[in-house]
Amino acid sequence: MDQFKNITEWKNQWDQFFGEEFWNNFEPYFDNSKSQLNIYQAENELLVVLSLPGLARVDDVDIYVQYQTLSVKGKINLNFKGYEIIQEGIIQGKIEREIQLPFAVREDRIDASYKRGLLIIHLHKLIPDETRKKITVKDEDR
DSSP, rough: OOOOHHHHHHHHHHHHHHOGGEEEEEEEHHHHTTTTEEEEESSSSEEEEETTTTOOOGEEEEEEEEETEEEEEEEEEEEEEEOOOOOOSOOEEEEEEEEOSOOOOOEEEEEEEETTTEEEEEEEOOOOOOOOOOOOOOOOOO
């Protein structure tokens, strides 16, 4: 499940209670949650670009697709020996994103690569077969 999926709705509800100025100190976190993903569309293709800085091995990320949903699961570990973190702005630890795509995609035509901290997933539109198939009715009375 996308950890930031309902955050905008939640924030709007709390704006009514606390007032809009309350959230000013939290805005970088809200903006950061949205900036970690871009989706690009061509006629029958999608590029999903997910920012995953610090991914040590590509085997640390799993990608799943089902019809119109893309799921990315993985782990980012940014540990520097001898140092203790005192401010955290880069997402690390367990990563789970569920991304709703603008159209259904083919499960047999997916390419993924990792370059310069970006996970790039290339997807192709599922184009349904528009031909009608005639169904034969069996005569069970004979």
